Ligand SMILES: Cc1cc2nc3c(=O)[nH]c(=O)nc-3n(C[C@H](O)[C@H](O)[C@H](O)COP(=O)(O)OP(=O)(O)OC[C@H]3O[C@@H](n4cnc5c(N)ncnc54)[C@H](O)[C@@H]3O)c2cc1C
């Protein structure tokens with residue numbers, strides 16, 4: 001790791017004020033390993049853990065609002081999240097391993113937007129909204145590409161709003177080594193229609209409109225009969241080919257619908 | 264440039280001047296000479312470096328020492344009461360839950376955290392709860408047995424082995 005200056009500001013404006021020359025540090029589960037590998041070498045780390053506005057979970061019957069610094073383990077264990085959006089609690093409880101969940105945060109995960117990360121699936125699948133220090137960004141606009149988001153330089157995620165779905169489920173086929181998603185599918189029947197989001201398969205999470213239309217007619221596993229994906233441009237790596245990932249998508253989608261119906 | 268950091272380690276107040284890049288595990292092993300916490304991979308994969316920070320198990324190779332400012336840290340050295348091993352340590356010994364022992368400090372710290380949240384885990388829950396800890400020797404069977412034995416003991420089941 002190259003040397004850096006370390007700051008732990010006490011208020012949000014101070015944190016954002018330092019961002020021109022620094023990087024935010026949340027759980028450090030992605031940033032610190034990349035700094036060790038010198039893939040990134042910030043001059044200054046702005047630790048977000050001293051900012052009270054960024055932690056905690058607020059919920060009402062319409063939405064669950066989660067602070068950016070809320071750890072995956074807290075989301076997984078939250079009685080409110082488990083009651084209102086059990087699929088989201090289960091998703092958080094399946095990220096990495098318990099040690100990663102004890103440090104990693106919602107804001108850090110979405111800001112990174114790893115192609116195989118789980119939370120981007122929930123953001124698209126539930127039609128969530130990212131609230132930053134300067135604006136609100138709809139989930140559909142937030143995710144823009146591989147490791148890329150609509151965040152401007154220095155823009156800080158403060159919290160994320162997840163609307164409560166009538167029913168929802170997330171099923172992933174985890175990489176056995178890291179438990180990142182080879183393919184994960186988030187299915188939700190929301191107030192504005194059925195949403196189906198896929199993560200892990202391609203450069204970034206995306207929606208499957210053909211699957212959504214089929215489930216909109218009838219929210220049942222049979223509705224997905226015969227539906228598949230071409231796999232064009234899907235990820236290929238040592239864990240699996242693009243064809244393999246393409247074959248996993250409909251399987252995970254059917255399992256997710258079955259799981260949503262079983263809730 | 265150094266930063267002053269103050270924390271509790273195994274119940275004792277500790278202060279140190281550290282370069283901000285110092286990892287928590289480096290502070291523990293190199294400055295405080297608490298070498299029970301191991302470094303296996305240094306890439307957040309293996310769990311050999313697990314310690315408790317404010318009651319939660321974390322990988323100390325993936326946390327800066329300065330991030331532990333004001334925290335209470337417990338390492339493997341902090342579990343035993345004098346010469347009496349913690350029930351989890353005792354169960355690992357009795358069940359042969361280790362061979363080379365390299366993964367063991369992290370394994371035990373993760374297992375203790377697991378039981379704090381779930382005092383009566385099923386075998387599947389134990390395996391899921393230890394997913395962040397890799398052992399290259401035992402094949403895990405005796406580790407799982409040790410954790411369920413310790414769980415029974417800590418719950419006070421008289422039938423416990
Ligand atoms: C072994 C291992 C397994 C994992 N498995 C999974 C998995 O199965 N699924 C999964 O989804 N993830 C997985 N992860 C990633 C994990 O969820 C990380 O916690 C997450 O990607 C990053 O969150 P963080 O809080 O640690 O962020 P950090 O590492 O602290 O930061 C990451 C990036 O986000 C930026 N950032 C952080 N917070 C904010 C904010 N509020 N606003 C703007 N920018 C911000 C930082 O500047 C940095 O660039 C795994 C990680 C490890 C080490």
Ligand code: FES
Nearest residue numbers: 303304309310324
């Ligand atoms: S040494 Fe920390 S996870 Fe391997």
Ligand code: FES
Nearest residue numbers: 362364398399400
């Ligand atoms: S006992 Fe050797 S690595 Fe686990």
